[in-house]
Amino acid sequence: MAIEDDVLVIGGGIAGATAALAAAERDARVRLVTYKQSTLRHASGLIDILGYTPAGDGPLIDPFDALEDLPEGHPYERVGAETVRDALSFFDDVAGDAYAGEHTDANALVPTHGGTVKPTARYPASTAAGLASDPRDALLVGFETLPDFEAPLAAAHLEAAGAPFETRGVTLSFPGIVRDDAKVTRYAHLLDQDETVETAAGTTTAREALAERVRSQLDDEPRVGFPAVLGDERADEVRADLADAIGVDVFEVPMGPPSLPGMRLEDLLYDALEAAGVAVTSGVPVIDYETNGDADRIDRVVVDRHGAEIPHRADQYVLATGGLVGKGVRSERDRVFEPIFDCHVSHAEDRYDWFVDDVFGDQPYARFGLAPDRELRPLDATDDPEFANLRAAGAVLGGYDFAAEKSGAGVSLATGYAAGRRAGEECGD
Amino acid sequence: MSDAEQPTDDHVPGDDEFEPIQVFPQAEDMDLRPGADNCYKCSTCDTNCPVAEVDDEFPGPKFQGPEQWRLKRQDDHDIDDSVMKCSNCMRCDSACPSEVPLSQMHNTARGEYVDEQMSTISREYLRNRMLANYRKLAPLAATFPRTANFVMGLSATKWMGEKLLGITSEREFPDFATETFREWWTKRGGAQVESEEKRIAYFHGCYSNYNTPEVAKALVRVYEHFGYEIMVPEQSCSGTPMFANGMLDDARRAAETNVRELGAAIADGADIVASCSSCSMSLRQEYPELFDFAGTETVAENTWDAVEFLRVHEDLEGALEGTSVEDSNFAYHAPCHSRNQGLDGQTIEIMDRIDGVEAEDVGDSCSGISGTYGWKAEKYETSMKIGEEMFDHMEDADAETGLTECPTCSMQMEHGTGYEITHTLEVLEDALVGARSE
Numbered sequence: 001m002a003i004e005d006d007v008l009v010i011g012g013g014i015a016g017a018t019a020a021l022a023a024a025e026r027d028a029r030v031r032l033v034t035y036k037q038s039t040l041r042h043a044s045g046l047i048d049i050l051g052y053t054p055a056g057d058g059p060l061i062d063p064f065d066a067l068e069d070l071p072e073g074h075p076y077e078r079v080g081a082e083t084v085r086d087a088l089s090f091f092d093d094v095a096g097d098a099y100a101g102e103h104t105d106a107n108a109l110v111p112t113h114g115g116t117v118k119p120t121a122r123y124p125a126s127t128a129a130g131l132a133s134d135p136r137d138a139l140l141v142g143f144e145t146l147p148d149f150e151a152p153l154a155a156a157h158l159e160a161a162g163a164p165f166e167t168r169g170v171t172l173s174f175p176g177i178v179r180d181d182a183k184v185t186r187y188a189h190l191l192d193q194d195e196t197v198e199t200a201a202g203t204t205t206a207r208e209a210l211a212e213r214v215r216s217q218l219d220d221e222p223r224v225g226f227p228a229v230l231g232d233e234r235a236d237e238v239r240a241d242l243a244d245a246i247g248v249d250v251f252e253v254p255m256g257p258p259s260l261p262g263m264r265l266e267d268l269l270y271d272a273l274e275a276a277g278v279a280v281t282s283g284v285p286v287i288d289y290e291t292n293g294d295a296d297r298i299d300r301v302v303v304d305r306h307g308a309e310i311p312h313r314a315d316q317y318v319l320a321t322g323g324l325v326g327k328g329v330r331s332e333r334d335r336v337f338e339p340i341f342d343c344h345v346s347h348a349e350d351r352y353d354w355f356v357d358d359v360f361g362d363q364p365y366a367r368f369g370l371a372p373d374r375e376l377r378p379l380d381a382t383d384d385p386e387f388a389n390l391r392a393a394g395a396v397l398g399g400y401d402f403a404a405e406k407s408g409a410g411v412s413l414a415t416g417y418a419a420g421r422r423a424g425e426e427c428g429d
Numbered sequence: 430m431s432d433a434e435q436p437t438d439d440h441v442p443g444d445d446e447f448e449p450i451q452v453f454p455q456a457e458d459m460d461l462r463p464g465a466d467n468c469y470k471c472s473t474c475d476t477n478c479p480v481a482e483v484d485d486e487f488p489g490p491k492f493q494g495p496e497q498w499r500l501k502r503q504d505d506h507d508i509d510d511s512v513m514k515c516s517n518c519m520r521c522d523s524a525c526p527s528e529v530p531l532s533q534m535h536n537t538a539r540g541e542y543v544d545e546q547m548s549t550i551s552r553e554y555l556r557n558r559m560l561a562n563y564r565k566l567a568p569l570a571a572t573f574p575r576t577a578n579f580v581m582g583l584s585a586t587k588w589m590g591e592k593l594l595g596i597t598s599e600r601e602f603p604d605f606a607t608e609t610f611r612e613w614w615t616k617r618g619g620a621q622v623e624s625e626e627k628r629i630a631y632f633h634g635c636y637s638n639y640n641t642p643e644v645a646k647a648l649v650r651v652y653e654h655f656g657y658e659i660m661v662p663e664q665s666c667s668g669t670p671m672f673a674n675g676m677l678d679d680a681r682r683a684a685e686t687n688v689r690e691l692g693a694a695i696a697d698g699a700d701i702v703a704s705c706s707s708c709s710m711s712l713r714q715e716y717p718e719l720f721d722f723a724g725t726e727t728v729a730e731n732t733w734d735a736v737e738f739l740r741v742h743e744d745l746e747g748a749l750e751g752t753s754v755e756d757s758n759f760a761y762h763a764p765c766h767s768r769n770q771g772l773d774g775q776t777i778e779i780m781d782r783i784d785g786v787e788a789e790d791v792g793d794s795c796s797g798i799s800g801t802y803g804w805k806a807e808k809y810e811t812s813m814k815i816g817e818e819m820f821d822h823m824e825d826a827d828a829e830t831g832l833t834e835c836p837t838c839s840m841q842m843e844h845g846t847g848y849e850i851t852h853t854l855e856v857l858e859d860a861l862v863g864a865r866s867e
Contacts (some may be wrong), residue, residue: 003740037524186482
């Protein structure tokens with residue numbers, strides 16, 4: 001017997017989770033299979049739609065304005081601007097109070113740990129008080145043992161970038177952390193559990209000790225920004241407690257990987273999957289598939305569990321395994337390929353044509369991925385769908401450069417939503 | 430240590446053609462290198478490490494694996510003693526987006542540390558060796574279970590355990606059953622069902638033999654309900670506590686016995702099933718990673734989790750439709766070693782099929798005990814700090830009974846909350862065969 005479901009989603013990032021949720025909304029029995037942990041832990045947790053056009057213009061004030069002009073084959077062009085809007089409001093329902101930004105079409109500008117500002121459509125509630133469009137002065141607090149966020153430098157960058165307020169940065173020691181390379185989860189856990197720490201003034205709790213240190217540095221700034229390590233399980237409570245104790249608004253500055261806002265977004269999506277009754281199988285790869293006579297349709301896929309091959313059958317499949325980083329698209333010396341279904345990936349014959357010398361230039365490899373039809377079915381070399389019941393979503397798709405456009409989360413959301421909804425509808429037929 | 434096959438590249442079709450040039454000399458004893466170069470330092474493993482989350486002193490899995498390998502390239506570097514703080518939960522494996530075989534590297538490094546840097550007359554070594562080889566002491570205790578339980582429960586025994594051996598006095602030693610599973614099995618005359626087609630060999634492991642034979646009996650009744658002939662081959666410890674303590678020679682001896690006996694059962698037409706997730710993890714992943722004697726791969730490929738086997742080979746969910754059980758609210762904790770095998774959602778899915786059963790997943794944190802880890806006096810506090818999140822979630826859950834597939838997780842769940850803990854197979858037995866009987 002195989003493990004049987006209506007819709008099987010392969011991949012556990014934003015695209016996969018959204019596809020599974022959208023399919024479950026159509027009353028389908030849905031399973032999500034994910035191998036390694038998703039690269040969401042590398043993600044900022046910001047939900048961007050489009051910050052810059054493919055030609056590099058921006059930052060864009062209204063991403064929806066620009067969606068109409070995207071080139072043919074861009075994932076947004078494939079699904080259409082209306083679906084992008086639907087997907088975003090679908091996300092708003094899932095995220096609830098945890099995210100902000102739905103009051104406007106315009107991009108918000110969120111300061112990052114390097115002191116740049118990122119145009120984004122939705123942002124975690126924890127970053128809300130830090131927006132660069134807010135005219136209030138800000139104090140940025142960094143920690144000696146957390147070199148990824150150099151607060152004085154970030155503050156100087158923000159000023160240089162023309163933020164409409166004064167920013168000052170200070171570097172403090174984090175109460176209770178001794179080790180130079182303590183993990184970000186260690187900081188978060190200390191605050192989550194409000195552990196007891198020793199300070200010069202005696203024994204106190206981690207939150208109180210941190211607030212005390214910041215209070216003494218404050219120079220009338222009405223808001224304070226910290227690197228994004230303020231709690232994991234109880235992040236809202238930690239932030240509220242700190243704001244109370246310091247007496248000003250508190251916000252988080254998104255950090256590079258590994259990223260707690262990315263982990264919290266992952267938790268939020270997986271809680272929603274559990275609530276929606278989606279079965280989740282993680283830690284095991286899908287390695288192969290079988291068709292059942294009809295070469296056009298996938299009958300089952302094979303999940304490898306340390307040597308044992310477990311068949312999983314569904315009516316509809318969604319492939320959301322990620323791009324080159326997530327390894328949904330892979331490369332060897334002479335080819336670029338999609339490893340599970342071997343769907344067609346278009347690329348130059350000569351691998352020296354896969355990249356250009358300018359690191360920040362228009363890199364061809366950044367656009368490697370599957371080319372889908374408007375229903376998101378991957379197309380083969382002759383532009384026919386590879387399979388009638390396979391759709392693809394997220395970074396496994398080609399035709400866009402999410403790093404340059406700042407469109408990663410938005411494309412995953414929109415294509416995941418479109419693929420999942422369609423899969424859910426079709427299995428009812 | 431081993432030149433066994435390295436699982437460094439996952440199932441990529443057509444990989445075989447490219448022959449890399451051998452730059453490094455062939456390792457003779459210990460080589461952390463395979464897979465180290467796949468590490469691109471994203472630190473995701475560190476954020477999944479339950480020890481690093483609560484212990485400021487622990488440098489984390491990225492250091493223990495790929496970075497330590499780089500240090501080792503300089504001959505004068507010893508293995509860092511922090512490797513003994515790793516609890517072998519193996520979460521870093523599924524965290525890694527880049528196929529670095531982290532837990533294999535940790536097992537190898539721990540092995541070298543114990544072999545070369547730990548004095549074999551130190552208290553720590555003796556204590557670890559004793560904990561790792563619990564299987565050796567258990568038969569004696571099981572011969573006089575009431576005496577053993579009485580003695581182990583004495584406060585004087587605990588005090589001596591802590592002072593002399595560094596075994597925490599905070600915990601209650603698990604009771605030894607008055608009749609082991611194997612004794613029961615022999616007494617009942619072995620298998621009650623014979624079948625040419627449907628045959629399994631049960632790897633019961635130590636704990637369900639000596640301490641919780643009710644779990645093993647539940648497996649027998651559930652499998653016989655589905656018409657399986659059950660074999661109970663000779664077996665040794667799975668080796669998990671030995672890997673976790675760097676006692677690789679002990680583990681190798683145990684593995685040799687298991688591979689030989691289980692291999693023979695496979696030749697007789699049986700699949701191997703295990704009721705403990707650390708045992709199945711060991712047979713399926715750690716053996717092929719660490720050992721290369723004949724048959725290791727065959728045993729790995731034919732070993733199953735007991736519930737998973739039924740899901741794939743029988744209509745388990747169909748069979749459960751319309752059944753019910755006495756106790757119906759559970760707080761479920763997925764053990765790390767189930768999680769790593771893709772089995773963490775399974776129990777919840779199965780429980781959903783039984784009428785009136787509510788099984789609530791208490792979240793993805795590690796329980797913190799990690800086998801012998803939480804028994805060590807110096808690790809006890811870390812172990813409880815890791816478990817705190819799970820205890821909180823269990824207290825919040827609308828249940829008085831805990832549910833898990835790992836014997837040591839269940840000790841920790843009970844220790845932290847006072848809940849009674851049961852095993853998925855016991856609930857299945859209750860649903861399919863009726864209330865437990867002798």
